[in-house]
Amino acid sequence: MPISRIAIGSPGEASHPDAIKAAFAEFFSMVIFVFAGEGSGMAFNKLTGDGPSTPSGLVAAALSHAFALFVAVSVGANISGGHVNPAVTFGAFIGGNISLLRSILYWIAQLLGSVVACLLLKFATGGQETSAFSLSSGVSVWNAVVFEIVMTFGLVYTVYATAVDPKKGNIGIVAPLAIGLIVGANILVGGAFDGASMNPAVSFGPAVVSWSWANHWVYWLGPMVGAAIAAIVYDTIFIGQSTHEPLPTNDF
Template sequence: MPRIAIGSPAEFGHADTLKAALAEFISVLIFVFAGEGSGMAFNKLTDDGSATPAGLVQASLAHGFALFVAVSVGANISGGHVNPAVTFGAFVGGNITLIRSVLYWIAQCLGSVVACLLLKFATGGLETSPFSLSSGVSVWNALVFEIVMTFGLVYTVYATAVDPKKGNIGIIAPIAIGLIVGANILAGGAFDGASMNPAVSFGPAVVSWSWSSHWVYWLGPFLGAGIAAAVYQVFLTDSTHERIPTADF
């Protein structure tokens, strides 16, 4: 494992770090606005009807497309994490300092909250639905879902965006990341909403002030991300390659 870096407190005021945090804020805002907005649009079109397979497909496509764009537009500035769990995975793998990670986490959560507030205003006061567990799904079932789905997401990030040997495959990293999230929503959306992203869960929870089982949507993604980063770094990364700078992630 590469050495985990804490970083210097001076990073908090460094121009590049602040620009990167702003890029994360904007990318998450774009992603959450489209993803949560698609759910609100579905509810409006169905008069708040019950969930349907069509709604699940709509959520999968909206989140997959929006994440592809959000990662792409942030890649050259912040690395396009768009997810506190991805940032944590980058930290575990030694690709970002703890100080920079903290700034990213704050920016990502603020981006999600602002997106949900904008949606509430734009829709005339409609609430963004908080993530919740489906009937018959326990917190432990949901925790496993979030761990496995986020493992797949962060493993994909490492394989297509972080690995020094990625070569031309890095070109398709944003779309690969969007596709794995869309696929995971099809797999887990009916059970726990398939968050894989603590910021995505945080915004609706703040705006609706509903925190039921919210810890699952933090612990699961962070565990899955940490495991994926450790597995890729220890068993699959060639130790002769230099660690890539954060800006290229």
């Protein structure tokens, strides 16, 4: 089982230059992703008046998030692995592909990046609201949790298949493209119901800046559970003990 390979990491890892560089890469990737994704919704709303809640607004959100995530993952891939999502980091941790201490650095950087992106958007738009994620009418919190679990499972399963699996070969641009596309596709599915976050940091930034926390726990529980299930399923069935490549010792 992958959970048997979970690594805590060494006390000095938090100050290791490579870990610091990786955290900065996650921060800047998250700024790029949230600024483009959240900003596109704000721009659509300005042009149309409550446009993001329309079918065309949903398509625009899916496309902007897919494009932005493709770029954000690509620019961070060679430095941090291009997680750009606390749930992806958690899935990598459950699979023994990143230590706990480095995961914590990533989580801090990802959350700060989202907050900074939303603050920049609020300032640049003259105070326009960065809307927090919320449930649509008729959608219960547990409906939303299931949505987030299933959508994040698909995302992290894709990450494992295209970026983590040691048998993946040299697929280059395919990994960030596939990751961006599955997020865009999932937004088309879940966007009308709970906003289709799949990413606790993406939900955290707007919640902080707008100070709106209604049902915010949904956008943490669902993605983290979905990520853990995907990591365990993919690692157990398709990677296995015999082919798993452990972390280099300098990552612990």
